[in-house]
Amino acid sequence: MKTVQVKLYLNLRKYATPAMDNGQGPLSLQENHTTNDLLAALGIPSGEECTLVVNNRIAGKDLLLKDGDQVAVLPPVSGG
Amino acid sequence: MTFSLRGKLLDIDLTAGKAREITIPEADYRAFLGGSGVAAKWFYDTGKMQLSPLDPEAPLFVMTGLLTGVNVPTACKASFCGRSPATGIWSESTVGGRWPSALRSCGYDGMIITGCSAEPVYLYLREDKVELREAGHLWGKDVYATQEAIREEVEDENLRAAAIGPAGEKQVLIAGIIIDGHDARAAGRGGMGAVMGSKRLKAIAVSKGKKTPKPYDPDALDRARREAVPRIREKTRGLTDYGTAGGVPVVEKLGDLPIRNWTGGSWTEGAARTSGQAIMESAGVGHYACYRCPIRCGKEVQVTKGPHAGTEAHGPEYETAAGFGACLLNDDLHTIVAANDLCNRLGLDTMSTASVIALAMELYEHGLLKAEDAAGLELNWGNGEAILSLVEQIGNREGIGEILSRGVRRAVAHFGPPAAEFAVETKGLEYAFHxxxxxxxxxxxxxxxxxxxxxxxxxxxxxxxxxxxxxxxxxxxxxxxxxxxxxxxxxxxxxxxxxxxxxxxxxxxxxxxxxxxxxxxxxxxxxxxxxxxxxxxxxxxxxxxxxxxxxxxxxxxxxxxxxxxxxxxxxxxxxxxxxxxxxxxxxxxxxxxxxxxxxxxxxxxxxxxxxxxxxxx
Structure with missing residues (x-):
């Protein structure tokens, strides 16, 4: 098992787990889990557009996550 | 079936004090659609492109769009077009709100304004009527007071005005045109407010008429609208709740915010403190929608700082929040709210104004601009008092504001090397904050x-x-x-x-x-x-x-x-x-x-x- 720190932004906070506070908190994953698995673990459907930023780098959906990774899950919002 | 969307165009000569009606050929609409497309066509055809932007004979095109005012989602826009005094090239500055649809309801698609009035004037449009009115008593008033004064004068409390403030009057090169008074939507970019000022045209005021064009096939349009609106509402809910500034924390995480005049990499806490969510929680009093808009991204806020503390105003958009926030390393949302309100009252483009203040702060950091050059202001990053003071100085062309009011490119030329290192503009227009x-x-x-x-x-x-x-x-x-x-x-x-x-x-x-x-x-x-x-x-x-x-x-x-x-x-x-x-x-x-x-x-x-x-x- 590994634990990553997740921060959900704006409307994606509705996918927060009970362990999270204000859309932010730890999430336990299997050792072989990727960013795609993280989205599935949060219950974010594949049709929900979002961008993942892992340790301050934009990440694809198949990135193998490491213990302690910081993962931001962003909706497709870009100001005006 | 004749083309039913075409209205009249006003050809207004302010030097002669005369207006005549002209008609745009349908072929021009088909090829260039309307709005800034038709304006570009007519501007090209005038052969007046080489005229200095502030030459009295330089044309200012004020054009509604082909669909403006019709029952189409968000069909609310008008464009101010011509040659920009800030950049010297083509400029169009487009604005929503309710003034453009009111203009079209008078039976006019727009106007071409040339010449220069001997004294300040404003244009007053009603259904099929236009008149030039004396505006000496309005000269010097801010944008909000201007609309209020005209409303009283013509006894129409629903009148809408596109007006310049003191910045446009003084031909500040980053002056915009603000519409709808307190509701304040801005045709900010490119200095078109200075063009109006150069013509001594204070405002274009409109009392709503009943000549909004009728669609060719209202049933088909109704079906299309019913199909589109629920989807638009669902996908823009974030804009509805928090406005465009709701995106500040997201774009910060993507590396998109112009932190500290575009030199910074991260500003997470600051972004949270200056977000649309924070603004609405701390200062929000309501929401605002442009004409025919199902999105409703406009926000109304309480001003708590600066000379107009205690009043209500239009809330900062993303660009304003990013400019007066991250770009200046200012994490006080109340300063952003006040700066936005001041820009709207003075008739300044918030984006160019924030950019040129960022330049000043970076010059100050490097010792190229000193406090004694700025009336004793310490232009440290994030200094809210200095930010608000500079906005006023720029809008009134006072003190260091005289130099900054010319925009980044010209200010850099004034300060000399290595100021160009800090300049963020292309073709003379300051960057949007992405x-x-x-x-x-x-x-x-x-x-x-x-x-x-x-x-x-x-x-x-x-x-x-x-x-x-x-x-x-x-x-x-x-x-x-x-x-x-x-x-x-x-x-x-x-x-x-x-x-x-x-x-x-x-x-x-x-x-x-x-x-x-x-x-x-x-x-x-x-x-x-x-x-x-x-x-x-x-x-x-x-x-x-x-x-x-x-x-x-x-x-x-x-x-x-x-x-x-x-x-x-x-x-x-x-x-x-x-x-x-x-x-x-x-x-x-x-x-x-x-x-x-x-x-x-x-x-x-x-x-x-x-x-x-x-x-x-």
Whole structure:
């Protein structure tokens, strides 16, 4: 098992787990889990557009996550 | 069936104090759609492009869009077009709110204003009527007071005005035109407020009429609207709740915020403190929607700082929050709210004003501008008192504001080397606050934008982060975040599509609601009775884009001007999601020109112009 720190932004906070506070908190994953698995673990459907930023780098959906990774899950919002 | 959307155009000579009505041929509407498209056509045809922008005979085009006022989602826009005194090239500044639809309800599609009145005047329009009225008593008033005074004068409490404030009167080169008084929507960019000021035209006031054009097929339009509106509402809910500024924390995480005059990499806490959510929780009092808009992104706030503390005002948009927030390293939202309100009252473009203040703060940091040069102000990053004071000095051309009121490019020329290191502008227009190092297709959008460093001419950051999925335009669904492959086609395609919006009078946030060219062309068909498919719509957008380029190449623009400033081209953000990313402009530009059918020097070829039905130079 590994634990990553997740921060959900704006409307994606509705996918927060009970362990999270204000859309932010730890999430336990299997050792072989990727960013795609993280989205599935949060219950974010594949049709929900979002961008993942892992340790301050934009990440694809198949990135193998490491213990302690910081993962931001962003909706497709870009100001005006 | 005759083309029912066409109204009259007013040809107004302020020197002679006369107005006459003219009619735009339907062929011009078909080819250039309306709004800024038709304005570009008529501007080109006048042969007056070479006139100095502040020459009395330089024309100012005020045009509603083809669909403005009709019952089409967000059909609320008008454009102020001509040659910009800030950049010296083509300029269009588009604004929503309720004034444009009121103008169209009077039976007018717009006006061409030339000349200069001997004394200050304002235009007053009612249904089929226009008159010039003396405005000496309004000169010096701010924008809000101007609309209020005209309302009392003509006894119409619902009157709407497009007005300049003291900044436009004093021909501040970053002055905008503000509409709807306190509701304050801004045609901010390009200094068109200075053009109105140079003509001694204080305001264009409108009492609503009943001559809004009727659509050709109201049933088809109604069906199309019912299909579109629920989807637009659902996909833009964030804008509805928190306005455009709700995106501040998200773009910060993507490396898109212009932190500390574009030198910073991360500003997470600051972004949270200056977000739309924070603004609404701390200062919000209500919401505001433009005419026919299902999105309702406008916000109303309480002003708690500055000379107008205690009043209510229009809330800061994303660009204003990013400019007066991250760009100045100011995390006090109340200063942002007050600066926004001051800009609106004075009639200043918030984006250029924040940019030129960022320049001043960086000059101060490096000892090139001292407190004694700025009336004793310590221009430290984030100094809210200094920010508000500089806004007033710029708007009134007082003190150091005299230099800063000329915009970044001219201010840099004043301060000399190495001030150019801190300048963030292209073709003389200060940047919108989205970083081409984060969304590299934006490098092309900024470099080739017809009015300078404009984000709205392409909005490809919406495509890159899938707020407007690229496959809806028939493009690749995903792009390497900081790469260059495929981005020239993305930039060109989106520029062509976005070029139709200012012509049609539509808000570009429709693409956040996934509105496609096929859908827009259906609306045009239902409104006009024309046959027009998605490809024909995009070809019209391409024609419009090329005509504006043609105007600009006639003014000396070429590849040498399609550039990024050193800060965005060669300065690594280092930290954050865009750290290490620098846009491959040279590689992208070559392919972009090829797709456009332009020469390697960035000049439209005779062959492409002919294909588009445009004159060959």
């Amino acid at each position: 970083d081409p190092r984060a969304f590299t297709s934006m490098a092309l959008v900024y470099a080739t934008g017809n009015r300078g460093a404009c984000h709205l001419e392409g909005l490809t950051y919406f495509s890159e982060n899938r707020a407007f999925p690229p496959e809806l335009m028939g493009l690749e669904p995903e792009y390497e975040p900081h790469g260059y492959q495929g981005k020239p086609l993305l930039a060109k395609t989106m520029q062509d599509y976005m070029g139709t919006f200012n012509a049609l009078g539509l808000c570009k946030f429709l693409i956040r609601g996934h509105v496609t060219p096929a859908e827009v062309s259906d609306w045009v068909k239902a409104c006009t009775g024309w046959t027009m498919d998605a490809q024909e719509l995009l070809t019209a957008g391409e024609r419009i884009f090329n005509l504006k380029r043609l105007i600009n190449t006639g003014l000396g623009i070429s590849r040498k001007d399609d550039m990024l400033p050193p800060r965005l081209f060669a300065h690594d953000r280092v930290e954050g999601a865009a750290g290490g990313s620098l846009p491959h402009l040279g590689k992208m530009l070559w392919e972009y020109y090829r797709l456009r059918g332009w020469s390697p020097e960035g000049i439209p070829t005779a062959e492409r112009l002919e294909q588009l039905g445009l004159p060959s130079r």
